[in-house]
Each structure stands twice: as structure tokens, then as C-alpha cells.
Amino acid sequence: MISIFQNYGGELLTGLGQTLLCSIIALIFALIIGSAFAIMETMPNKFARVVARVYIEVFRNIPLLVITMFFYVVIPMYIVKISGFASGTVGLTLYSSAFIAETVRSGIQSVDPGQMEGARSTGLSYWQSMRYIILPQAFRYVIPPLGNQFINLVKNSSVLAFVAGFDLMYQANVIASDSLQSMSTYMCVGVLYLILTLPLSYYMRHLEKKLA
Template identity: 45%
Template structure:
């Protein structure tokens, strides 16, 4: 009986390499768009969390606590299965961008909030004295200083985001894991499919993980 990694199974996989290449490219595109959305949401809600206005801080906590304390799988299923019942039909790719981007936006919001709060409050007060508004002070004075502290954890979030795109396989998301599942289900050659899929995820995540560690070391040296 042939083993799970028999040579003919590898030959079959390499002959169908375009299936995995398509999923790989879809994962890259999905990751880029979801990361962009998560950064926008993270910066916005992170700044709300540092506001002097209580209701804005409450909005920040509602978003962060709800997203962080419910599984990403449930959020994806909600967007995919529940929204159509209220007349909102979204392509599965858009569901992936919104679901993964919104999920990681909550974590990035906490990174941004922590980075902003690490900057002495006197910096913000000095900006106010020069006529800056709250948002102006944040954009021009505080955030440029906070970004150095926030870069390492933000890079780690990018790694997690790429890996979490794999949950879309459960709703036929068209990304790498979905293509691997579909191909291996049709051929029953699971071993090669998942090894190659793991290596492709590794090729995306490992450089970012190394870069994050480099940023952390540089931050330690500079501090």
C-alpha cells in the first residue's frame, strides 16, 4: 500500500501546480487588502481609545472587546451566512477582507493605543498649545513617535493575518487552503498537498517574522 508521500502523488501535485499558484496569489491579494483595512481600523479605533472624550473610549472598548473575545471563524460565518438574510449579499472574497481585516483591526487598535500612550502626554499638550486639534496632534506629533514602538507588534500581526486567511477555506474562499483542500479531496493525496501549502505559507510568514525580531532588537538597542 503506497504511503502518504509516495512519488506518484508528488508528480500529480506538480502537474497541477497552477491550482496551488492560483490559491497562493489569491492569499497574497487577500492578505494585502485585509492588512490595509486592519491598519485603517486599528489606527482609527486606537486613537479613539486615547481620546479625552469618554464616549469615544467606550466605542473603542466595544469594538476591541467584541472582536477579540469572539472567534474569527464565527465572525466569518456571520458575514457569509447571516448578512444575506438581511439583504446584504457580499462576494466571498469581500467577506474575507472584511472578516480578517476587521478581526486584526481590533488587535492593531490595542497596539496603536499602547504606542500612543507610551508617548509623554506633554507632547500632546504642547501640540494643543500650538493650535493643533486632537487629530492634528495625533497625526503630526504623536503617531510619528509612536510608530517606532508599534512596528514590531504590527509586523507580528501581519504574520498572524496571513495565516488566518486560511479560515476562508470553510466558506469556499478561493485562497490557498481552499485550493489545497479541494485538490486533496479530489485526489486523496493529502500529504503532498498540505506540505506544499505549509511551505507556501512559510515563504510568506517567515521573512516577516524575522523582520519583526530584527525590529525588536533594534528597539531594545536604541532604548
């Protein structure tokens, strides 16, 4: 392992940076998109609920690799060229947002319905009630499952390796082929993934206790 770090440290750090960048971008947009569809799924409007349900079922039940390859292969053929990093990030965002939507929806439905009725009776609109009353309580309920989704997102970023995204897993495959030290290479990659995910795991536990 030490020799891998010494000889290929630059490549591993480059891959780590790409993995981290992809994860942060996907996490931010997946949380925004997922929360939006979770709200739509709990709205009184039937059309909004159907649209949200279709989106969630489609992206939750299609494998992440298939979604990513669609953006990497099909989109450049018919619409616009897109890099491996971008296609992987978009695929990861859409895939993760579907699971986050389900998580946030469960949090919204865990809030007492009387909270919404009380907020509306004071003159707040539906969106104001959702923003100021319902969502702050809902996110308190779903901190643990959201944390798990964020950790899964970081690990799923390895899909970039299949589309030349130059992420950590892509660099590991190149290094293993070049150095003929597969075991040491993938052990190094495992350690680097732990460096990414363990702090997030401990932070989510701390946040859960703080908000309890």
C-alpha cells in the same frame, strides 16, 4: 511534494494569489480601522472611548470563523449577497483591526503625555498633534507587535477555506481529496505559507532595527 506541484501547480498558485490578495486588503483596512479606534480610545471624549472599547472587545472576543460565517450566511439572507472571498476578507479585517487597535493604543500611551501638551501649546489641534507628533513616535514603539499581528493575519486568511474563498487552504482541501495525497498536499501548502510569512518576518525585524 514534487508531484503535487507538477500536477496541481496551477491550482496552488491560484490559491496563493487569493490568499495574498485577501491578506493585503485586510492588512491595509485593518491597520486604518485599528489605528482610528486606537486614537478614539485615547481621546478625552468619553463617548468616543466607550465606542472604541465596545468595538474592540466585541471583535477581539468573537472567534474569527463566527464573524466570517455571519457575513457569509446571515448578511446575504437579510441585506445583500456577498461572496465567500468578500465575507472572509471583511471578517478578517474586523477581527484583526481589534488587535491592531490594542497594539497601537499601547504605543500611543507609551509616548510621554508632555508631548501632547507641548504640541497643543504651540497651537496645534488635537488631531494635528496626534498626526504629526504622537503617532510617528507610537508606531516606532509598536513595530514588533504589529509585525506579529500582520503575520497572524496572513495565517488567519485560511478562514477563506470555510466559505469557498478559493484561497490556498481551500485549494489544498480540494487537491487532497482528489489526489489522495493529504500529507504531501499540506506539506506543499505549509511551504507556500512560509514563502508568504518569512519575508514579512525578516522585513519587520529589519524595520525594527532601522527605526531603533
